[in-house]
Structures are given as C-alpha cells and as structure tokens.
Amino acid sequence: MSVQQQVSLAESQERLAALKRLSRRLGVSNGIAIAVLWLITILVAALFIFIIIRLLVEGAPTLVKASFYGTSQAGIAPELFNTFYILILTEIFLFPIALAAAIFLVEYSRQGRFITVIHFAAETLAGVPSLVLGMFGFLVFAVYAHMGTSRLAGALTLLCLNFPLALRLFEEALSTVPRMLREGGLALGATRWHMIRTVVLPFALPGLTTSLILTAGKIIGEAAALLFTMGLFNPSNVFTLNPLIASDTLTTRLYYIKGVGAGTLGLTTSQESALAAGIAAVLIILLLVINLAARGVGRAIQRRVTAA
Amino acid sequence: MQTTRRAHLSDQVVRVVFSICAILLVAVIISVIVFIGSKAFLVFGQGATFKGFFLGTFWDPTGAQDPTGNGNPTYGAGGLILGSVITTVIAIIIVAPLAIGTAVFFTESAPRWFVRIMQPLIEIFTGIPSVVVGFLGLLVVVPLLRTLASPLTGNLPTGGFGWGAAIVVLVIMVLPTTMSISIDALRAVPGSVREASLALGSTRWQMMSKAVLPAASAGLGTAVVLGFTRAIGETLAVALVLEGNQIPKNIFTIQVFFQPNVNITALIASDFGETSGASQNAYWTLAFVLLVITFIFVCISRYLASRSVYK
Numbered sequence: 283m284s285v286q287q288q289v290s291l292a293e294s295q296e297r298l299a300a301l302k303r304l305s306r307r308l309g310v311s312n313g314i315a316i317a318v319l320w321l322i323t324i325l326v327a328a329l330f331i332f333i334i335i336r337l338l339v340e341g342a343p344t345l346v347k348a349s350f351y352g353t354s355q356a357g358i359a360p361e362l363f364n365t366f367y368i369l370i371l372t373e374i375f376l377f378p379i380a381l382a383a384a385i386f387l388v389e390y391s392r393q394g395r396f397i398t399v400i401h402f403a404a405e406t407l408a409g410v411p412s413l414v415l416g417m418f419g420f421l422v423f424a425v426y427a428h429m430g431t432s433r434l435a436g437a438l439t440l441l442c443l444n445f446p447l448a449l450r451l452f453e454e455a456l457s458t459v460p461r462m463l464r465e466g467g468l469a470l471g472a473t474r475w476h477m478i479r480t481v482v483l484p485f486a487l488p489g490l491t492t493s494l495i496l497t498a499g500k501i502i503g504e505a506a507a508l509l510f511t512m513g514l515f516n517p518s519n520v521f522t523l524n525p526l527i528a529s530d531t532l533t534t535r536l537y538y539i540k541g542v543g544a545g546t547l548g549l550t551t552s553q554e555s556a557l558a559a560g561i562a563a564v565l566i567i568l569l570l571v572i573n574l575a576a577r578g579v580g581r582a583i584q585r586r587v588t589a590a
Numbered sequence: 591m592q593t594t595r596r597a598h599l600s601d602q603v604v605r606v607v608f609s610i611c612a613i614l615l616v617a618v619i620i621s622v623i624v625f626i627g628s629k630a631f632l633v634f635g636q637g638a639t640f641k642g643f644f645l646g647t648f649w650d651p652t653g654a655q656d657p658t659g660n661g662n663p664t665y666g667a668g669g670l671i672l673g674s675v676i677t678t679v680i681a682i683i684i685v686a687p688l689a690i691g692t693a694v695f696f697t698e699s700a701p702r703w704f705v706r707i708m709q710p711l712i713e714i715f716t717g718i719p720s721v722v723v724g725f726l727g728l729l730v731v732v733p734l735l736r737t738l739a740s741p742l743t744g745n746l747p748t749g750g751f752g753w754g755a756a757i758v759v760l761v762i763m764v765l766p767t768t769m770s771i772s773i774d775a776l777r778a779v780p781g782s783v784r785e786a787s788l789a790l791g792s793t794r795w796q797m798m799s800k801a802v803l804p805a806a807s808a809g810l811g812t813a814v815v816l817g818f819t820r821a822i823g824e825t826l827a828v829a830l831v832l833e834g835n836q837i838p839k840n841i842f843t844i845q846v847f848f849q850p851n852v853n854i855t856a857l858i859a860s861d862f863g864e865t866s867g868a869s870q871n872a873y874w875t876l877a878f879v880l881l882v883i884t885f886i887f888v889c890i891s892r893y894l895a896s897r898s899v900y901k
Contacts, residue, residue: 312793319695323708326692326765330711333726333762340729379611386608402892403616409816409888410622411823413855414877417862418622421629442618449615473601496717503719506825506855510863533721537826540728542860562725566718573714 334566341563344556355547356557358564360520364433364529368512369501371437371525376448377494379441384452389464389478408446415443416507424511434525436512443507448497455489456482492580499572503565505533514538536561623881630878632871638665643875647837649857651872652865655835665872669837671879673853677753677828678821681760685768685821686814688761690803693772693810698784698798712773715766724830727759732831739848746849748833754847755831760821768817775809776802778900808898815891819884829856854880 344350353359383400391397419439420431429435459482467477483490513528514537520529530538539547539558547554633651634640646666653661696705735758736750743749779802787801788794803810834850835857854876862873 308793308796312795315795315799316695316699319691319699322688322691323695323700323704326688326769327708327711329762330715330766334714336730337722337726379614382608382611383615386605386612390605390608391612400612400615403619405892406885406888407615407619407622409819409823409884410619411825411855411880411884413823413825413858414626414880415622417858417874417877418625421625422621442622445615445618473597475601475604476597499717503717503722505719505721506859509859514863533719533826536725537721537830537859540725541826541830558725559729562722565722569714569717569719573710573717577710 334570337559337562337566340559341561341566344560345563347560350557350560355549356553358532358535358557358561360516361530361532361535361561362564363521364516365502365531365533367523367529368433368436368440368508368531369498371433372440372444372501373494373498375437375441376444376497380445380448381452381490383445384449384456385478385482387449388453388456389474389482404446404449407442411506412443412504413506413509415439416510418442419507420510429526431511431513431528432526433512433529436508437525439507439511440501440504443504444497444500447500448493451493451496452490455486455493458489459485488580488584491583492576495572495576495579499569499576502531502568502572503533505531505537508534509537514543532561532565536565626874626878626881629871629874631875633665633875636868636871637663638872643667644671649836649852651869653869663869663872667854667872667876667879670852670854670857670876672841673753673832673837673851674822674855674880677756677760677853678818681757681764681821682814682818684757684761685764685817689765689768689772689813689817690810693769693776693813694798694803696773697776698802699794712766712770716770718763718766720763720824720827721830723759723762724827726762727755727827727831731755731758735848739845743845743848748850749848751831751833752847752849752851753832756828756851756853757847759827759831760824763824763827764817764821767820768813771813771816772810775806775813775898778809778898779805780900805900806898808894809900811894812891812898815887815894819887819891822883822887823855823880825855825859828853829859832856 349357351357351359351362387397387400416439419435419442423429423435423438424431427435429438463481463485464477467481468474472480508531512530512534514530514534516529517527520527536558539554539561544554545551549557633643643665645668646664647669648664648666649670650656650664653663656662656664696708700708732750732755734750735754736746739749739754783801783805784797787797792800832851832853834852837852838846838849840846858873858876862870865873
C-alpha cells in the first residue's frame, strides 16, 4: 500500500466521522425543534380547552336556575329575545345584499380593476375596528337618519360590519361550482340569471348555508358596534317586533354588568358575577352550537342535493 | 320571441341590481372615512393643538376633572395612544412566535388525529365574543396578576387591572386569527417545495425552517399584520380589564403594567356615549386615529400579499 493511498484512507475516514457528527447534530436539533413545537402547540390547545371549560363551569350554577331565564333584573329573557331578533333583522339585510354582491363579482363581472377596487374596499372595511364602525353607525343611522338608538340602527351597523366577511364567504361558496356546469347551462341557451338560479345556486347551497351560519355567529358575538347604536337599556315593552326601540343583547348586557354599570343594577356583587358568568356560558354554548351546525348542516344539505 | 326578450330584460335588471349591491360596499367604506373624517378635526378648532393632542397626557374633554375647578377641557391623548400601542405591540410580540410555531407544527409534522381535534377548536376561538374574553380576564387574569404583582405594587384592590391584563386578553383574542391565517399561508406552499428539500437530505426541521417558512414568509407577514389590526381595534375585552381614567404618573416603572390604565378603545367605549357636542369631538378624533392606523396596516398587509409567491 502506497503512502498516498494511506493518507487518502485516513482522510476519508476523518470525513466520514465529520459527516456522522454533522448528521447526529442535525438529528438532535431536529428532535429539539419538533419537541419545542409539540410543547407550544399543546400549551395553546390546553389554553383553549381550559378557557371553554372554565367559562362553562363558572356559569353552570347560574344556568340551572329558572330565574336566570326570567324577565327580572337577574334574568336574561329580554336579552335572549333581543339577540335573536337582531340576528334575524341583520340577516334579512345582510344575506340578500351580500349574496347579490358576491354573485355579481363571481358570475357577472370580469377580472379587472372593478373587482380589485371592491376587494380593496372589502379588506379596508374588514379592518375597521367594530367600535369605530359603531360610532359611524351612531352618527349616520341614529343621528343623521333620525332612527335614534334603535334596533334598526344596530342592524344596519351590523350589516356594514359583516358585509366584507359575508361577501368573502359567499364568493368562496360560489366559486366551488365547477365551470363546466355553468357553461353547460349557458350552452343550452339560458340567460345568465336563469343559469345562476337553476345551476349555480342549488349547487352552492351547502356552502352558502354554512357561510350564513358563520356570519350568524359573528352577529351574536358582536358588542362594540352596538354600544352606541342600540343602547344598553330595554324599554318596558321589550317583547315587540318594533325595530325602532332601543334594546340590549347578551353581549352588551354582559359588558354593562361587569363594566360601566357595575353596582347600578340593584344586585349584590356576587349576584352580578353569577349573572355575568351565566351570560358568558350561554354565549359560549351558542358559539359551540353554531360551529357544530355550520359543519353539520352544510354536510346534510350536500348529501340531500347530491342524492336527489 | 317575447319570452326570450323578457328573459333578457330580467337578466339586465338583475345585473344592474347586483352591481349596485357590490358598489354599496365601496359606498360604505367611503362614507365611513368621510363622515368620521368630517368630525375628526373639529377638536382643533376649539382649543386643542396638534402637539397637545398627540403628546399631552391629561385626557379630560368634558372638563370634569379640571384641577382648577373651572371646568376647562384638556385634550391630551398621548397616554391613550401610548396605551394602545404598547399593549398591542407586546401582545403581537407574544402572539407571532406562538401562532407561527403552532401553524408550522400543524401543517408540517402534527399527526392527523391531532389536526382533527385542533381544527374545530381554532375555528371556535376565532369567533369568540370579545366581551366573553374580557369577562374571562376579570375572572382569571386580573386576580392572578394581582397575586403575582403584589410584591411590586403592594396589596391594592385595583391591582392586577391594567396593561398587563390587557396584553394577556389581547393575546387570547388575536392568537386564533393569526394562527388560522398562518396555517392557510403554510398550506398554500406546494408540496414540491417540501419534497425537494427532503430529497436533498435535510431533516424535517431544516425543511420547515429553510424551505417552507421562507416560501410562506409573505403570507405569515400578512397574518401578523392582520393580527395587529385586530388587536388595536379590540375594545370590550380590553375595556373590562383596564378600568382606568388617566395614564398613571409612574409610567417608566414596571408597576405601570399592574395598575388601572387607559387605551384609546376602552375610553371611547366607556365615555363616548355620555358626551355630546364639543367634548364629543375629541372622541371622533380618536376614532379617526384608529381608522388611519388600521388603514395603514391593511395597506401593508395587501402589499405583503401581493409579494407572496404562493397564494
């Protein structure tokens, strides 16, 4: 064996050892990194689960009391009624307008400057804090349009607030419809509107329903936009369909009890806390139900439509 | 012949009506800017100066707290703006690594059963009402911080309220949103990028940090910026745990995080409804400041999104 060969053998062994060290080091740092990521993720998941359970446990003693669902100071019957009233009133405005806008963007207009402008407007509006939008609603609907602090002003403010979200969700739902179906409809001589009614909308129904339910979740949880537009108090005849009376919702009631109105309700501090905990638990339950419904309903409709 | 014409006519009508609905969105955002902008500068015509408004630290637009007793209003929003900026920035510094770390783990190496549990959890939390998070802050965060900070602040009944609690609450509010946008950004990176990196012999962590994260950097930036936009406008969660009227004097100490304090949104929420006329104008200026800040951040996020390679 020549000297040269011996040297190169030693060199290659050294290189092999170095490579082994490198790969071990990489393996260790890979292990550490994955472990850290596991840890962070589990911490976050535990935090989420803890929050839900803590709120439900805190509210549970209040939830089982019958007086909690009554009309007294410590009851939430008016707020429940108002929350669903304002939800339906807002959806009556929001659903057709946002769906129409989405249909126009997806089906009628071509890609171009117009769509860019509308999408930019939507993103900007989505970025406006709900509190600022609430002040806008107060100025425009309550003051300038003479609606006063009323359910109608609140619903119109919520329309402005949720328009961008609803538009984006509806656009996504509509764009899942395959192009071939549209072209088939048009090729049979249908006008665009006829084709949309008979082909696109039935096909997109599951997605549209899911989107509708998701916007409902947003509306139920919103409070800051309603502070100045719908007020924090109920008139005595709260159980009417009159859209021009002021009223509170579950969220604004919770804010009032624990925030500006603490100590003014004629309840003891512990009663106030119990009431607030109950409302928080109700809101969490509504949120869970809405999320489950959004998943379940979309799937159920899909099954029926595709089976038919 | 007549039915065809009628069908075409209805098609045209529908088209016009639908386009009006789309334009309505543009009209809303323009009128938000115009109406709030029209009110925003009135305060400078009634005694407030530009410098005094943004640098002053005594906020008393009604004149009720005037130390001389004459009821002269003082418009010093510096403390409020500082409160919003500090709480938001610190919250985002905490949220960004948490959200991106979880999102990377989620898309790159989490087992499927784990994803199936976490996905609905994140979706539920992106929609959690902010007032509920504020209540949770009162229930859990404030007492906890009061105990933790008692060696620093002494045993005050108001201890625990303030910027510290606001930061924790903001983290809870913003984390899910930032996380789900980050996950979308990472999922948009095509599998071929990962395969190329793995085929060159890199470990999973190298693949994530050297290939996937840089490829998704613009999308992740958008996620953080949108988180920022949400945090600065967050109102009720923060309002419930701040409880202050004025910014404290000891602003350069660590105690300042654990005593009642202020930010823009909390003061608007608690005081705007009770003011009118001249003193209300100051709150419109604050709203306009928020509007401008969020508009700038939306523009940044749009710029970042336009730079991202994978959408």
